[in-house]
Amino acid sequence: MSNDTYFIEGLCTGEKTVLKEIYDQFFTKVKTFVLQNKGAVTDAEDVFHNALIQIYIRLKNRQLVIKSSFEAYLFTTCKNLWRRELNKKRVTKHKVIELEDKETENAYALLEQEQWELYIEKFQLLSENCRKVLTLLFNGTSYDEIVKIFSYSSKVVARQRVFKCKAKLTKLIQGDDKFSKIKKL
Structure with missing residues (x-):
């Protein structure tokens, strides 16, 4: 079993040891990215957690096929979520926006991820x-x-x-x- 398959199956089953390994192996890279892009450690933790939830949901509901490595897919998902957060923060400085519930927010993030994947697929x-x-x-x-x-x-x-x-x-x-x-x- 490849590492990617190991991580994907562990994420799907909620295997605690695999989730810990995912965190241990990949969180530092995400944290570094978020810190270098106007974020804090808590922001990185939120983004990482939300990315794992998003990937889990897509794996369960849509039979997601990860064409790159699990690490690359997770990191791209985290980058997209963090950029979305930065854009929201920039918008709130200039005008008042309505608060969205977490389900709506996750749906938008999922849609953006699907758009990004389609773009990359066709770009290639x-x-x-x-x-x-x-x-x-x-x-x-x-x-x-x-x-x-x-x-x-x-x-x-x-x-x-x-x-x-x-x-x-x-x-x-x-x-x-x-x-x-x-x-x-």
Whole structure:
């Protein structure tokens, strides 16, 4: 049995020793991420706990298939939950928002995770060039830098390439049955 299978089965059954191992092996990385991104240890604990609950629910209700390692999936889930928390905090500084109950909050987090998984799945289907161009763009690289990296003749060419890659990604996502289901929610 692989470590991933061991962790997944232990999480599904609620095996205390496996849950402790998951915490011992993976919490430090999550804590470091949260602390480096304007959080406290209690925030990291909440995010980690909520991520485990979210994964457990998805494993039980939707027959979740984890295509990466368990650690990578757990960490990505934690990062997405923490980013969501940061966005909520930023919004509350500027306006009053209604409080949501935990079930509603978990449902939104689960929906965001499903959207992220669909995005990643379709992103991997793009050409290597498109993946590189979009990754640079999404990480804040300027069009001038993209022109230099790919030896494009101008920023117009770089913008056209980005547009075509985004359009291809959008078409792949919207053409998937999962997109229609997520969109209805």
